[in-house]
Amino acid sequence: MARIVNDWRIDLMRAHPRLFEIVAEEPKHSFGYPLCEAGWRDVMERLCVRIEDTLQDGETFQFVRIKQKFGVARFDWDGEVSDQTRLRILEAINLAVARSACSCEICGAEGRLYSNRGWLATRCAEHAAAGDPVPVRPGYENVRFLRRTPGTANMYYARYDRATDTLTEVSPRPPHGEE
Structure with a gap:
């Protein structure tokens, strides 16, 4: 008798069929199958909902790859969308x-x-195992260097507020006197 294993990744893909094309026989081999742990399930759910809310009639979107690299989530996708939708998808991904x-x-x-x-890897203190915290320049906690416009070098720094799930643009230089 085959053992049924609950896989949150497959559940996520099935819950968002407009964003994933699932290989019926081998869902784990589908493009976009999230290669990350369950702690980022909320990250993935929020992203999928934002993208679905962004897509207009006739636009297509499909995740190609979702993985962890250098301790953060990475997303590759393909689709036919308007420039406005592309910008909103990039905001959701950021x-x-x-x-x-x-x-x-x-x-x-x-x-x-x-x-x-x-x-x-991004971990809480309990799951950090034998790892050492990577030093962060004071004042730059939760600051990311992000792409503003797809396909360009138009980048910016933004501070992420986990409580409100928002990004706020910040200066790339530390406040006066902190250099």
């Missing part, structure tokens, strides 16, 4: 990346970047 950067990939609690023999 929020998801920023949230992943301060959420433990294991449990979802507030976390930070740790290094364990060069392997970077």
Whole structure:
């Protein structure tokens, strides 16, 4: 008898069929199958809802790859969308990346970047294992360097507020006297 295993990733994909194309026989081999732990499930759910709310009639979107790299979530996608929709999708992705950067990939609690023999992961203190916290320049906690416009070098710094799930643009330079 086959053992049925509950997989939150497949549940996520099935809950958002407009964003994922699932290989029926092997869902784990589908494009966009999230290669991350359950602690980022909330990050993924928020992102999927934001993208679905953004898509207009006739527009298409499909995740190609979702993974953890350098301790944060990475998202690759393909689709046919308007320029306005593309900008809104990028905003949603920027929020998801920023949230992943301060959420433990294991449990979802507030976390930070740790290094364990060069392997970077965002974890809470309980799940950091033998890793060491990666130093952050004072005043730049939860600050991300993000792309403003798809396909361009138009970048900006933004501070992520986990409580309100928002990004606020900040200066790339520390306040006067903190250099």
